[in-house]
Amino acid sequence: MRTLVWLLRALVFFTLFAFALNNGHEAVVRWFFGHEWRAPQVIIVLVAFAAGAAFGVLAMVPAWWRHRRAAQRAEPAQASPTPAPDTPATPYAAHQDGV
Template structure:
């Protein structure tokens, strides 16, 4: 399974690397009021992806906090599970008395 995961990671890396090599020419991002920014196209695309991912994570934070508070109210974290009393302490406890 680890081999498959590493192969997928290598495939993703080489795909992104080939994408970067094929899109290394300059591109222009035109802002308002005549401002523009020139950079390699791959940088612009990866920056847009990173900003979109960061925005998505930040948009989810209030929902995560709400769910976390609801889960903490539903079940306190400091309770320990109670051990079962009908099971022997060791697997061989039933056979130790006569043998």
């Protein structure tokens, strides 16, 4: 199974590497008021991906905080578990008295 995971990782890496090699030509991102950014196309795609991932993580932060607060409020109720019933130290302790 580990070999299969590493093969999948290698496939993804080489696919992205081939994408980077094939898209090395310069591209232009035109901003407002005549500003533009010239960079290799693969860099622009990677920056857009990183910005999207960062935006997604930041969008999830309020939900994570809500769940964390709810878990902390529920934690004190679970802090005092009921004691376990008394069990013999060995499984044969009950039979040793009569034998």
